[in-house]
Amino acid sequence: MFLLEHDAKRLLSAHGIPSPAGILLEDASALKSAVLPAAPWIVKGQIAAGSRGKAGLIRKAATLSEVQTLAAAIIGSTARGHPVGAVRIEKAVSGAKEAYLSLLLDSATAQVRVMVSAHGGMDIEQVAREDLYTDSAPADAEQLTACIRRLAAALPDSLRAAVGAAGERVVHAFLALEALLLEINPLFVLADGSWVAGDAKLVTDDNALARQPIVRALLERRAAAYPETALKLQHGFDYVVVDPSGEIGLLTTGAGLSMMLIDELREAGLKPYNFLDIRTGGLRGETARLVQVLNWIAEGRNIRVVLVNIFAGITDLAEFSRLLVAALAEAPALKVPVVARLVGNGLPAARATLSAAGIALHTDLDAALAEVRKHLSRR
Amino acid sequence: MSINPRVDRSTPVIVQGITGRTGRLHAALMKRYGTRIVGGVSPSGTTKDIDDVPVFAACRQAVLATGATASVLFVGAMQLLGAMEEALDAGIRYLVTPTEGMPVHDALKVREAVRAAGAIWIGASSPGMAVAGETKLGFLPDDSLKPGQLGLMSKSGTLSYESGYRLAQKGVGTSVWVGVGGDPVKGTRFADLVPFYADDEKTKGVLIIGEIGGSDEEEFAAALTARRFNKPVFALIAGRSAPEGVTMGHAGALVHGAHGTFAAKRAALEAAGVTVFGSLNEMVTGVSARLR
Numbered sequence: 140m141f142l143l144e145h146d147a148k149r150l151l152s153a154h155g156i157p158s159p160a161g162i163l164l165e166d167a168s169a170l171k172s173a174v175l176p177a178a179p180w181i182v183k184g185q186i187a188a189g190s191r192g193k194a195g196l197i198r199k200a201a202t203l204s205e206v207q208t209l210a211a212a213i214i215g216s217t218a219r220g221h222p223v224g225a226v227r228i229e230k231a232v233s234g235a236k237e238a239y240l241s242l243l244l245d246s247a248t249a250q251v252r253v254m255v256s257a258h259g260g261m262d263i264e265q266v267a268r269e270d271l272y273t274d275s276a277p278a279d280a281e282q283l284t285a286c287i288r289r290l291a292a293a294l295p296d297s298l299r300a301a302v303g304a305a306g307e308r309v310v311h312a313f314l315a316l317e318a319l320l321l322e323i324n325p326l327f328v329l330a331d332g333s334w335v336a337g338d339a340k341l342v343t344d345d346n347a348l349a350r351q352p353i354v355r356a357l358l359e360r361r362a363a364a365y366p367e368t369a370l371k372l373q374h375g376f377d378y379v380v381v382d383p384s385g386e387i388g389l390l391t392t393g394a395g396l397s398m399m400l401i402d403e404l405r406e407a408g409l410k411p412y413n414f415l416d417i418r419t420g421g422l423r424g425e426t427a428r429l430v431q432v433l434n435w436i437a438e439g440r441n442i443r444v445v446l447v448n449i450f451a452g453i454t455d456l457a458e459f460s461r462l463l464v465a466a467l468a469e470a471p472a473l474k475v476p477v478v479a480r481l482v483g484n485g486l487p488a489a490r491a492t493l494s495a496a497g498i499a500l501h502t503d504l505d506a507a508l509a510e511v512r513k514h515l516s517r518r
Numbered sequence: 519m520s521i522n523p524r525v526d527r528s529t530p531v532i533v534q535g536i537t538g539r540t541g542r543l544h545a546a547l548m549k550r551y552g553t554r555i556v557g558g559v560s561p562s563g564t565t566k567d568i569d570d571v572p573v574f575a576a577c578r579q580a581v582l583a584t585g586a587t588a589s590v591l592f593v594g595a596m597q598l599l600g601a602m603e604e605a606l607d608a609g610i611r612y613l614v615t616p617t618e619g620m621p622v623h624d625a626l627k628v629r630e631a632v633r634a635a636g637a638i639w640i641g642a643s644s645p646g647m648a649v650a651g652e653t654k655l656g657f658l659p660d661d662s663l664k665p666g667q668l669g670l671m672s673k674s675g676t677l678s679y680e681s682g683y684r685l686a687q688k689g690v691g692t693s694v695w696v697g698v699g700g701d702p703v704k705g706t707r708f709a710d711l712v713p714f715y716a717d718d719e720k721t722k723g724v725l726i727i728g729e730i731g732g733s734d735e736e737e738f739a740a741a742l743t744a745r746r747f748n749k750p751v752f753a754l755i756a757g758r759s760a761p762e763g764v765t766m767g768h769a770g771a772l773v774h775g776a777h778g779t780f781a782a783k784r785a786a787l788e789a790a791g792v793t794v795f796g797s798l799n800e801m802v803t804g805v806s807a808r809l810r
Binding site: 247250277319344346349350392396398450453483505 | 678683734754759
C-alpha cells in the first residue's frame, strides 16, 4: 500500500523520524475550526503518487486566505489520475539544506537498495549519477545502518552526521513497518545539525497487515483513501473497476487469466468493466462472495452483460454452478444476461444446472465471446 | 544463479500441512498423478496417518523415517517462514510453496536461508511444478499436463493452466513446468532457469507466462542473451491494459511509472529474440506450429 504523505509521516514519527508540524484537511470549509501550526505554510495535495510538485499539488501560502483558496482548489481535483481527497497543511521550513535518503526493496537480488545524496528536493531521477551514492545490503538493521554510514561519509561535513542519524532511524522504521520503499526527500538539515523529513514516500507490504496492527488500524480508519487495499483486507479477494463506463462485467478467477481476458476483450474493441480474482477455492460452499461481486458489477452504469470465465483445475464446476445460480437469485439488482465459459471438473452437471437457469455453457472462449457480442448488439 | 528444478517419479516428497483442507486434497491429487508422497507433517501430532500416508509431528521425524528430500508446504502465509526453516533444518533441499500472501520481509529472510543451505525453493504463490507424466508438486491440473518438449515457466496459475490445456489439445506437451509465482521476492526467477533449459535435452523450446510489474521478464531476456540461448522462446504477458499504480491481484503485478510496463517487457524480450504473443489464441497457434 502506497501511503499518503500525511499518514506516512504519522507512522514515521512513532519511529523517531520527525516532520514539520502539520494537519490533514479533508474539507476546505473546515479550515476555520482547524488548529494550524505557525505561518508560513506549505499546502500539499495528498495522492498516492510521486511528482506532486510538478502536478501543482505543493504550494506555498503566507496568509490564511491563501491557504483557504489553495485548499479549496486542490481538494476534489484530479492529479496524475488520482482524485485528491485531502491536503496536508504544514509549517514551511526555511534556511535548511535539502538531502535525499531512501531504502528500496530490490526483488531481483532480494536485498535492500540504499541511496543517499546531498541534492534532495527534486525527483531523484533528475539527480546526476555522480551526486547519488548507492549500494545494497541484506534486510538487516546492522548491515543497512553500516551501509548508510558508509555512503554518508561521501557527503559534505554539514550533512554527514544528520544523514547518518536519520538513516539509522529510517532503517529501523523500514524493517519495523515491513516497508517495500521508504524515501525521505527532501531531508531538511538545519544549521544546528538537526533534521526533519520534508516529504515521505512509504510503501508497505499488504501481506504483512495481519501483524502490523498500527498500519492496519490506519487502513481501517481511512478506508476511503485506500479503497483497493481496504477491500482486499475486508473481503479476502481482489476486485478493481478498470473502466467505470465498461459494458461487460467479469466474474473470473486467477489474477493472470483475468488480466489476460481484459487485455483480449479490449484488443477486440470490447469494454470490460472490472478485474476480479474471486478465488473459487475461497467460496467454501457459500454464495456470499458471489452475491457481493454481482452487486458491485450491478453498480456499473453501462453494464450490458456478465461474462463468467472459470478454468477449474481443482474446483468442482457442478458446485460452482449451483452457487452461481443461487447467487444470481440473491442479487436482483443485476438485470443483465449472463454468459458462462467453464472448463474443468464436473462439466456435465454444471451444464444441466446452468441450462435449467437459462444460461448456456460454453467451453470455448471464442464461442462465449460471440454470445457476449450478440447481447451487446441488442441496443 | 542457476537452478535445476528436475525431479522424477522416484523423488520422495512430504506434504507439510497435510491435515488441512487444501493439504489433504492436494496430497491425494498429487499421489493419484504419480508423485511419490511418502509422508505428511502436522504439528498437532494427533493424526497417525491420512489417506494411507503416515503423518509426523515434525519435519525431522518425517525425513528420518522416510528419506524425503522434497516438501510441498500447504501452510498459512504467516506460518510459512517457520515451516520452511523447519524443512531446511530437517535436510529438505527442494521446497514448493503454493501459499499466497507471504510477507515480503519473510521471503527475504527465507531466501537467504535457502541459498545458504544450497536448496531449491519454488514459490511463494507457486501454482506448483511438474515433470509431466512423472510427478507434480503443487496444484497443476492433470488435464494441462501432457508430456512433451516445451519448458514452461509462469508467474500466474490460472493463465498457465489454460495455456497448458489448450497447448495439450493441440498436441504440445511440457518437459519441466515451473510455476515461479507472482510474488516480487521469490525463490526461483525466470532467469534462474535459463541455464537449466539451455542444457536440458528433453526441452526443445521455452514458454514464459509473465505479467506486468517487476523486472523478471527483463532479467530473463538478459539471461537468454548472456547464455546465447538457441532454442525457440515464446512469451505471453498479461496485463497490458492494466491501470498504473493499482495492484492487479498478484502482489508483484503493479505498474509504477515506466517500470514494469508491458511495452518495456515486450521490447526487452523481442530484443533477445523472444516471440511475444498478444493473446492466448495467437500463443497456442504460434507455439504449436513450432513445437508439435
